[in-house]
Amino acid sequence: MAQSHAKSNAKKELIEHMEVSKGTGILMTIALTFLSLVFIFPILLVLLNSFKNKLYISDAPFALPNGETFSGLFNYTNGIGKTGLIAAAGRSLFITVFSVIAIVLLTSMAAWWIARVKSKFSDLLYYMFVFAMIVPFQMVMFTLSKVTDMLNLGNMFGIIFVYVGFGAGLSVFMFTGFVKSIPISLEEAAMIDGCSPIQIFFRIIVPVLRPTMITVAILNAMWVWNDYLLPTLVLDSDAPTIPMAVQYLRGGYGSIDMGAMMAMLVLAIVPIIVFYLSCQKYIIKGVAAGAVKG
Amino acid sequence: MQKAYKKYFWLFVLPTLAAFTLFFIIPFIMGIVLSFCKFTTVTNATWVGIRNYQRAFSNRDFIDSLLFTAKFTIVSVITVNVFAFILAYALTRGIKGTNLFRTVFFMPNLIGGIVLGYIWQLLINGVLARFGVTITTDAKYGFWGLVILMNWQLIGYMMIIYIAGIQNIPTELVEAAKIDGATRLQTLFKVTIPMVMPSVTICLFLTLTNSFKLFDQNLALTAGGPGKQTAMMALDIYTTFYNRNGWEGVGQAKAVMFFILVGILALSQLYFTRSKEVEN
Secondary structure (H helix, E strand, O other): OHHHHHHHHHHHHHHHHHOOOHHHHHHHHHHHHHHHHHHHHHHHHHHHHOOEOHHHOOOOOOOOOOOOOEOOOHHHHHHHHHHOHHHHHHHHHHHHHHHHHHHHHHHHHHHHHHHHOOOHHHHHHHHHHHHHHHOOHHHOHHHHHHHHHHOOOOOOOHHHHHHHHHHHHHHHHHHHHHHOOOOOHHHHHHHHOOOOHHHHHHHHHHHHHHHHHHHHHHHHHHHHHHOOHHHHHHOOOOOOOHHHHHHHOOOOOOOOOHHHHHHHHHHHHHHHHHHHHHOHHHHHHHHHHHHHHO | OHHHHHOOHHHHOHHHHHHHHHHHHHHHHHHHHHOOEEOOOHHHOEEOOOHHHHHHOOOOHHHHHHHHHHHHHHHHHHHHHHHHHHHHHHOOOOOOOHHHHHHHHHHHHHOOHHHHHHHHHHHHHHHHHHHOOOOOOOHHHHHHHHHHHHHHHHHHHHHHHHHHHHHOOOHHHHHHHHHOOOOHHHHHHHHHHHHOHHHHHHHHHHHHHHHHOOOHHHHHHOOOOOOOOOOOHHHHHHHHHHOOOOOHHHHHHHHHHHHHHHHHHHHHHHHHHHOOOOOO
16 A cells, blocks of 8 residues: 555656646647547537438538438437347347456466466466467357357357357466466465365455456457457347447448438447446556556 | 366366367367368368468459558558557646546547447548548548548557556656756657557557457448458458358468468567567
8 A cells, every 4th residue: 555655656756747838738738628529529420410310411421400300319219120229238238248257257267277387288278378369360260150050059158158268368368477476375375274276266366366357357348348250150140249230230232221320329339438437447457457468 | 286276177277278179279270271171161171282272362352452451550550659659648748637538538449340430431421422422432531541440449549558658667767867958859769768668569569460450340431342442351351251152261261371470460570579678
């Protein structure tokens, strides 16, 4: 505690030292405010157009809705009817939550064992997981979808195991890196006191691993929630996730219902923004920590 | 200790290893084998040697997508990292609203590729409509559209990493530079940038692999149009597999070459920038 306090004081001093003059500061704030508006603009544009009749979107997206073009919530009701987005959101949520729980629990257990047991076999396991991180999905997409078909895992429950297998690389890598920095003496003391390895893991290692677990959970949640290609190949097309449902709106060549599309984009973005704003501290920290270890 | 732990292999490692074997190792090995076969499903494969690899170059699709991907990757990696570093530098000067700006700039990163693609399709087509064209009229619109989209998505992410890097520079270094009479610009180039090289390594790695492997955004924004002119490698592999009967083996051969290329790129980039990092 005292240490982190000293650290934040040092950081404050540093920032004071690097501060710009007041005039420059105001200029920079103005420039950054403008840039922020540019960053938010695309999202606001989609929101605006989601209330317009579909015929007035593609040609004049920058026009505000008026008496003629305003269509109320029609795009939302129509789009939800067409895509089944509410059910898709339920599926996305289910898959994301349970995949992330499974990944965090199972890969942290595996990583701990790999880091603590020193043998040729555990080295081999570690390098296989690291290797998996650089393999692009296209390399295995066809054969992976055939394997899940053969095993009858092409559903919401089966895909969780697929995510554990495919997410194992990065997660094991991150957990192993952290476990190696935990002194082994704690575990030795616990073992002398009669703890079993299972108790050691859940009572001693898990509490220490918690910050890394949050990082791994956030990185995997971002991946699974937004993933398009893997669920498209693995799941039945009549039970889509959110990204699949959005892509289905494109339909055949050139026939997009732009109204429904805008409304569905809004509905796809809102949960992400709510989640982001409610735990942005963890998300930003997690991303920074994840990158440093990656 | 080791012995006691070893016995618990089945509990701690086996579940992950089983999923990893089934959904990564087996598909990976099958993928390599199938790249030398003619097949429509896994069970009717017949060995054809390197014919798939030859056929991958029998038309311009693969090479064109490689060139397009390379061009896109170079432009994106440079623009994303330059803008992200400038923002990170600006947001570590202690100005008002720093936290709010950081929140806003990072946000697009959380939105998925498919959704991002359609957001930018609306915006870009809206602008282009004034000139009577759409994003798929000419490949250069698609190219710059993808670059802008990539910047919008990744700048905030890389900015966060650069901010962490800049904040980790020991205070004494910056102070010493100031006492020695270094100007702000000299401090930036002689102290700050060399000291954030580890962050540069990570950011280059992330932008490089993300740009090179781009798929969702490509599919949603242009779907490769006009024709296949804006199809990146991942999309070209996908269409070879699923839009053309009898070409599954060629798709798999392209995927193997894609994997080798990504591997070489990632490893050589890591090796190259790691050698530029300052020892602490």
